[in-house]
Amino acid sequence: MNIFSGIEYRVLKNIDLEREYCGIEYDSRKIKENFIFIALEGANVDGHNYIDVAVKNGATCIIVSKEVELKHNVSYILIENLRQKLGYIASNFFGWPQKKLTIVGVTGTNGKTSSTYMIEKLLGNKKITRIGTIEYKIDDEVIEAVNTTPESLDLIKIFDRSLKKGIDCVIMEVSSHSLELGRVETLDFDYAMFTNLTQDHLDYHQNMENYFLAKRKLFLKLKDKNNSVINIDDNYGQRLHKEFLENSENILSYGINNGDLHGEFLENDSVKIKFKEKEFVAKYKLLGDFNLYNTLGAMGIVLKMGEKMEDIIKRLEILRPAPGRFETVDCGQDYKVIVDYAHTPDALENVIKVAKNIKNRGNVITIFGCGGDRDRTKRPLMANIAEKNSDIVILTEDNPRTENPEQIFNDVKKGFIDIERHIFEPEREEAIKKAISIAKKNDIILITGKGHETYHIKGLIKYHFDDKEIARREIVRRKMKEKN
Structure with a gap:
């Protein structure tokens, strides 16, 4: 395997770079015999300070982003902007599993988590991987979520495990931080959903324009812009819709007041859904406009994925709040x-x-x-x-x-x-x-x-x-x- 394919790097010390490595980690505590250790620099922790621990635990190759003392009898590789390149290193190591998967990305300020849960339910009984704020779920295996969107290496590992479990579809929340920090740099998305944009994370993005432009990056990573599903009742959604509609006529808009797909609450725990001049009535247990918005967006995604409206309408009755959401x-x-x-x-x-x-x-x-x-x-x-x-x-x-x-x-x-x-x-x-x-x-x-x-x-x-x-x-x- 050539884990450095397509990446600029400098060999500081070559012991045996041609060997087959058994694993790759950026956490020195997870290093085992014949692993590669990625010495990432974070806001609070510098991985370069843990090279000794990694080598003690069995690392045989150390990837760094700055000059270090070459005191161990292992290979040392220097890669600048290492965090940005981590996804490429991981993808090369695991054989680019993301290219064999259908990947759905959901972004926005509010509603990402609920929307991913709803998409899963509206797809019926399909085996899926769901990645987000609450948990990372690979079919029936649940992993504790550290970030809404995992670090790029962890993402690639999840994709690899998904393939090994016979899963071909991933539904994931895509945070603005992940888009800015390069965690999804190596991904091309098959479908993308925009929920809304309201004030949050301005400690990082500084202003709403930067925040919006970060979210917009998801739609630039779509294989086909027609597979966009956008909340057109949201001002930023309208802006996104207008921009991409110019070259992609089949973008699907949704909303309560506007959109190709829209809905309204009826009496007796039910909703009326309108799509392509047809009306559908369904039993619906959830409360609040925010839940209806998330449901409409999720419906738009699964419609794009080929599910029949009649089947989707039947499944609306089984929707329940995601954990910790109302x-x-x-x-x-x-x-x-x-x-x-x-x-x-x-x-x-x-x-x-x-x-x-x-x-x-x-x-x-x-x-x-x-x-x-x-x-x-x-x-x-x-x-x-x-x-x-x-x-x-x-x-x-x-x-x-x-x-x-x-x-x-x-x-x-x-x-x-x-x-x-x-x-x-x-x-x-x-x-x-x-x-x-x-x-x-x-x-x-x-x-x-x-x-x-x-x-x-x-x-x-x-x-x-x-x-x-x-x-x-x-x-x-x-x-x-x-x-x-």
């Missing part, structure tokens, strides 16, 4: 508790509005916080939205990371008009306890920000924390207390 915690209490991943202004507004539209509801109690070391400009926006749309607001922590929690809270509080009427409880567990203790019959508690996540990050420490677990425990405790 997910109910039900222990038989007379008030609702809903956990949602909403951590952007738009997503927060959407979930609160859905809660407000639930029939026979009492007060809407919203628990929210803002992550540390992330976009500071969205914090007051989220406070304003929570205040404007909720009856009771509880401000708390949400992964402060290395940022001073006081600074985060101060940024958030700038968005409140009447700060005195809100509850401020820094400890997230105590905030959940507080909400459950004050909830009355028919109230709705929205616990937002974490959704599926089962951890909390303070400083550099990541420890177990699950909103659903804590909510369930506190609901049961309250019931037992009331019973006694």
